[in-house]
Amino acid sequence: MHGISPQQFAGSVASFLWPYYLALAAMNGIFAYYLWQKSENRPFFSLPTPGFAFRFTPALLWTIVAIVYVFLASLAIGAHLESMPQVPQGFRDFVNASSKATIYSLGTTAVLVVLYLFRSWFVRPMVAWSIWNLMLLFLGLSMPDPNFFSIVAKPDNVPIVALVFLLAFFTWLAAYRAVENDRRMDEGLPPVEKLDDEKVLVWPDLVYTEMICMIALSAVLIFWAIWLQAPLEEPASSVKTPNPSKAPWYFLGLQEMLVYYDPWMAGVVLPSLIIVGLMAIPYIDFNKQGNGYYTIRERRFAYITFQLGFLELWVTLIVLGTLLRGPNWNFFGPYEYWDAHKVEALTNVNMSEYFWQYWLHRSLPTAPPNSTWSTQLGYILLREAPGIILVLGYFIMLPPLMAVTVLRRYYQRMGFIRYMVLANLLLFMAALPIKMVLRWTINLKYLIAIPEYFLNF
Amino acid sequence: MARLGEIIYESQIWKSIFRHPMPVDRRNRIVVMLTNFFLHLHPVSIKKQGIALSYTWCMGGVTFFLFLVETVTGVLLMFYYRPTLEWAYNDILALRDIYSLGIMREIHRWGAHAMVITVWLHMYRVFLTGSYKPPREFNWVIGVILLLLTLLLSFTGYLLPWDQLAVWAITVGSNMARATPILGHEGPGHQFLTLGYPMITSGTDARFALLGARNVGEETLNRFYILHCIAIPLAVSLLLAIHFWRVRKDGGISGPL
Ligand code: HEM
Numbered sequence: 001m002h003g004i005s006p007q008q009f010a011g012s013v014a015s016f017l018w019p020y021y022l023a024l025a026a027m028n029g030i031f032a033y034y035l036w037q038k039s040e041n042r043p044f045f046s047l048p049t050p051g052f053a054f055r056f057t058p059a060l061l062w063t064i065v066a067i068v069y070v071f072l073a074s075l076a077i078g079a080h081l082e083s084m085p086q087v088p089q090g091f092r093d094f095v096n097a098s099s100k101a102t103i104y105s106l107g108t109t110a111v112l113v114v115l116y117l118f119r120s121w122f123v124r125p126m127v128a129w130s131i132w133n134l135m136l137l138f139l140g141l142s143m144p145d146p147n148f149f150s151i152v153a154k155p156d157n158v159p160i161v162a163l164v165f166l167l168a169f170f171t172w173l174a175a176y177r178a179v180e181n182d183r184r185m186d187e188g189l190p191p192v193e194k195l196d197d198e199k200v201l202v203w204p205d206l207v208y209t210e211m212i213c214m215i216a217l218s219a220v221l222i223f224w225a226i227w228l229q230a231p232l233e234e235p236a237s238s239v240k241t242p243n244p245s246k247a248p249w250y251f252l253g254l255q256e257m258l259v260y261y262d263p264w265m266a267g268v269v270l271p272s273l274i275i276v277g278l279m280a281i282p283y284i285d286f287n288k289q290g291n292g293y294y295t296i297r298e299r300r301f302a303y304i305t306f307q308l309g310f311l312e313l314w315v316t317l318i319v320l321g322t323l324l325r326g327p328n329w330n331f332f333g334p335y336e337y338w339d340a341h342k343v344e345a346l347t348n349v350n351m352s353e354y355f356w357q358y359w360l361h362r363s364l365p366t367a368p369p370n371s372t373w374s375t376q377l378g379y380i381l382l383r384e385a386p387g388i389i390l391v392l393g394y395f396i397m398l399p400p401l402m403a404v405t406v407l408r409r410y411y412q413r414m415g416f417i418r419y420m421v422l423a424n425l426l427l428f429m430a431a432l433p434i435k436m437v438l439r440w441t442i443n444l445k446y447l448i449a450i451p452e453y454f455l456n457f
Numbered sequence: 458m459a460r461l462g463e464i465i466y467e468s469q470i471w472k473s474i475f476r477h478p479m480p481v482d483r484r485n486r487i488v489v490m491l492t493n494f495f496l497h498l499h500p501v502s503i504k505k506q507g508i509a510l511s512y513t514w515c516m517g518g519v520t521f522f523l524f525l526v527e528t529v530t531g532v533l534l535m536f537y538y539r540p541t542l543e544w545a546y547n548d549i550l551a552l553r554d555i556y557s558l559g560i561m562r563e564i565h566r567w568g569a570h571a572m573v574i575t576v577w578l579h580m581y582r583v584f585l586t587g588s589y590k591p592p593r594e595f596n597w598v599i600g601v602i603l604l605l606l607t608l609l610l611s612f613t614g615y616l617l618p619w620d621q622l623a624v625w626a627i628t629v630g631s632n633m634a635r636a637t638p639i640l641g642h643e644g645p646g647h648q649f650l651t652l653g654y655p656m657i658t659s660g661t662d663a664r665f666a667l668l669g670a671r672n673v674g675e676e677t678l679n680r681f682y683i684l685h686c687i688a689i690p691l692a693v694s695l696l697l698a699i700h701f702w703r704v705r706k707d708g709g710i711s712g713p714l
Contacts, residue, residue, distance in 0.1 A: 156622070159570035163577075170514060170578055174585040177511065194713045196506035202499045203486045206508045213515050214522055221526065221571070225563030232553060235546045236624035238672065247630040248615050250573050250608060255629065264644050267633025278601045281584075282594035291590040292711035299587060306584055454636070455645035 006081070013144050014079035016153065021073035024136055025066045031129065032062035058126060065133065072140070086144040096333030101259075102440045104324065104331075108316045112307070119296070120183075123176040135168065145335050151323050155231045160249050160322050167315060177294035191293035243327045243340055252321030253314050259329065260435045262446075262456045270428070277425045281306075284422045286413055309429055348445035351387035380450055387447040391457060394431075399423035498701055500709060507710035512586070516579035520607075523572040524693065527610075530565040531686065533558055538617070540682035542675045545619035569611050576607045588711035596703040599696055606693050613685035616678065627681070628673050634664035 004012075036059035043055035076084050115122055122128065139161070142148045152161055181191040234240075247255050257266035281302075289298040296303050324331055326338035349358075356364050367379035381388065402423055403411035411419045438444040448457040465471055466479065480489040490501045506512050537556060538548045552559040580600065583589060589597035616627045637644045640663040647657040659671050669676030704710070 156570075159567075159574060163574050166574060166578060167581075170581060173511065173514075174582070178585070191713050193506045193512060196504060196509060196512075197712075198505050199502045200505050200508070201483070201486050201490075201502050202508075203480050203489050203496070206499060206503060207496065209508060209510070209515070210518060213518060217519060217522060218526075221564050221568055224567045225560055228563070228567070229553070230563045230566040231620075231622060232549055232618055233621040236619050236621055238624075240621070242621055242625050245625040245629045247626050248612060250611065251630055254633075263633045263636035264638055264641070268637045268641075268644070275601060275605055278580075278604075279598045282589040282591075282597050285590065288590070290587040291714065292586060292588060293713045294586055302587075303585075310581065450645075453645055453648065454643050 007079075009146060009149075010079045010081045010084075012153075013081070013084070013149060014076050017076035017084065017140060017143055018073045020140055021069045021076060024133075024140070025069035025073065028062045028066035028069060028133070032059045032066060035059040035062065062129075081144055084144045085141060087138075087141045092145060092335040096336045099324070099331070099333040101320070101324075101331045104320060105316070105436065109312060112312060116304070116307070119175050120179050123172060123179050125176075128172050128176070132168070132172075135165070142334070147337050148335050151334070151338075155228050156249060157322055158228060160319060163315070164319065167311070171311070174294055175296070178296040181293055181295050182297040185295070185298075191295065193293040244325060244329055246322070246325075249318060249322050252325075253317035256317045256321035256325070257432060260432065260439055262454075264454070265457065270432070273425065273428050277309075277429070280421055280425065284414065284418050284425075286418075305426070305429075313429070313432060348439070348443050350445050350449040351390070351447045352383050352449060354442075354444075355386040356383070376452075380452060384448050384450060387449070387457070391447055395424070395427060398427060498705075500705065503709060504712055506712055513710060514578060514582050516575050516582055520572060520575045520579055521697065523568050523575060524697070526568045527565060527572065528690065530561045530568065531690075533561045534565055535686060540617065540678050542619070542678065545617065545678060549618045549620070569614060572607060573611055576604050580604060586711060590711075593703075593707045593711060596700060596707060599700050599703065603693065603696050603700060606689055606696070610685060610689045610693070613681040613689065616673070616681045617685065619678065624673055627677070631664055631667055631673065634667050635659075635662065637663040 035057075043057045044061070045056050047054040047056070072085055122131070139152075143152070151157060177192065181193075184191060246252060254266055254271055257270060260266070261270070285299075285302050287299050287302065289295070290302075324334065326332040326336075327340040327342070328344075330342050330344050332338055332342075352364060356362050365379050365383045367376040371379075399420060403419060407419070407423065410422065414422065435444075435447075438447075446456045448455065450456065476492045477488045478485050480486040487501050490496050490499055534552070537552055537558070539545065549562070552562045583597065583600065612627070612630060616623045635641045635643045639646045639650060640657060641647060642657050642659045642662040642664075644657075644662075647662070648655070650656040659665065665671065667677075667680075668674070669680045
């Protein structure tokens with residue numbers, strides 16, 4: 001933190017942390033109470049102690065966790081950084097040293113895959129609640145780190161932190177219900193939603209729910225507004241460029257794509273395709289099942305594709321772009337100081353250079369000086385031929401190829417036009433991770449590089 | 458007390474406003490839904506799962522509520538804010554330091570962020586319950602446009618404080634338009650639009666149309682202000698009306714057949 005003294009910093013951390021830990025304590029306390037009220041509070045184990053049986057139940061576990069949080073809150077309230085519990089320095093150094101855009105992207109992908117494959121274990125309330133607690137605890141323990149704090153507590157970044165937790169919660173909720181429904185349907189039972197078929201009057205049932213929602217939400221907004229002041233920096237100046245210059249957070253996924261694609265792709269073509277692709281979903285998803293209830297098994301392809309697009313390519317890129325990209329759009333670990341002088345060696349190579357120079361050991365084809373416009377174009381096309389062939393092959397050859405192989409069933413059910421829309425959308429979506437991997441593995445800059453016509457792909 | 462209530466409920470004024478008795482019995486609970494303007498958005502009765510929080514997450518409703526909050530706080534902010542280079546920043550400063558209604562700016566800003574999040578969550582739940590499937594395909598399409606407009610609302614509003622954060626975020630965001638294929642002056646293929654002289658230059662391209670100038674400046678502020686306060690909210694209101702109407706016409710909240 002710059003411009004404020006360590007005491008002030010400790011003070012602002014403490015003023016966040018102690019209410020935070022108390023809220024977590026309350027959350028666990030309420031959960032424990034709820035479990036205790038329910039009959040199915042089966043003990044993890046019982047100790048046959050003399051006199052009475054000591055039963056270690058979930059309710060007891062979460063009560064203990066709640067007490068630990070109260071203890072953490074009491075440590076934080078003193079506003080002494082030394083006494084605040086925090087993640088060990090060694091761990092922070094390790095995370096900083098090992099985090100890179102590659103590790104981050106592959107890591108989040110791996111996590112999502114594992115969560116998906118073992119979803120019936122992860123959605124179990126005890127497991128999910130433990131993970132939930134660990135996520136929140138991790139945030140709390142990281143806050144005393146000045147670098148972490150200065151990124152996460154930046155007023156305009158608070159919504160993203162909220163988004164991550166909300167998405168974790170709602171993804172759990174949906175998956176929990178889907179797993180339950182899938183199990184029921186295996187047993188020949190209808191989905192749980194079917195059980196609530198009975199009709200109720202909107203007044204009072206819905207109208208009151210809405211009113212309570214509105215009051216709760218107003219309260220949240222008012223507290224948020226009092227607690228956190230809206231940011232206002234220095235007056236605008238066209239000469240002082242901030243470093244990094246970032247778009248609003250919800251567009252940072254697109255800004256992150258700029259690392260891999262030129263603006264015409266990352267800023268215009270891909271966003272337009274996202275909108276078009278979203279609109280096309282109802283017309284290309286011909287699966288009649290899974291309408292009006294949570295399920296994964298009955299619409300596995302749609303589910304996986306959407307989650308890949310939304311959670312992986314949209315949300316994790318936003319998190320990366322907002323929290324982990326610092327000056328010069330360099331990657332910084334979560335506990336790393338945003339050093340404007342950090343240099344990252346960039347030696348990216350174009351496909352044409354690979355082809356002509358590295359493999360054929362020749363110079364790039366260049367038009368003779370003073371040649372006509374069309375000769376020049378011819379030379380450009382020759383120079384970029386390898387990339388052009390690859391890209392055209394990708395977009396022209398793959399759809400029919402997939403139609404007779406992996407997506408055969410889809411092609412037969414969908415007809416030509418709908419199938420082509422689906423296939424092309426999928427290919428464009430896959431183009432981003434493919435380009436990422438090419439960049440990480442062979443430092444590929446552009447498959448097609450025609451700066452003469454501003455056409456780099 | 459009870460008598461006072463009776464006097465009020467029996468008075469001509471009360472009866473002229475609410476066209477029905479208090480909804481305490483079944484008959485009047487139905488009547489209230491049919492005769493009250495605000496409530497008639499809703500059906501009279503609804504399947505239990507259509508109002509189960511664990512099913513709908515209430516995210517569409519929350520988004521709508523946030524839109525209303527933004528409208529009200531936005532109007533209050535407009536009383537204090539002038540979209541000119543001379544005043545914009547100072548008016549925001551004054552909102553922070555002087556006016557007691559300045560808290561409206563906080564509510565407006567955090568409400569806007571929250572709205573972006575809740576639209577995403579709403580879309581997420583609609584997807585995960587497969588609620589875009591027939592007969593609701595077109596309502597999903599309307600929803601996608603609403604999603605886009607919500608983002609644009611937030612984006613245009615981001616510029617108005619006219620501080621470093623605002624101006625550079627919009628600069629970075631709108632720089633992309635420069636690279637629009639054919640229509641941006643740094644976009645692929647723009648050279649092909651010529652009439653002997655280049656048609657697409659930094660003074661005629663897509664970015665210029667967005668900003669009203671070659672750089673983010675006074676014209677941009679004016680443009681974004683009008684988009685933010687008038688054009689986009691009107692479009693959103695219209696689409697919301699259609700969106701809600703379609704929810705009803707498509708058979709209410711989705712559910713298993
Ligand atoms: C300004 C933004 C939006 C508002 C205020 C809004 C509001 C609502 C409300 C109040 C409902 C009733 C059910 C519920 O609350 O879940 C609803 C349903 C629906 N919304 Fe939205 N919505 C918005 C954006 C979207 C978006 C972005 C999509 C999808 C891309 C979408 C698609 C739908 C569909 C398909 C339904 C019917 C769902 C069902 O029957 O289960 N809406 N919307």
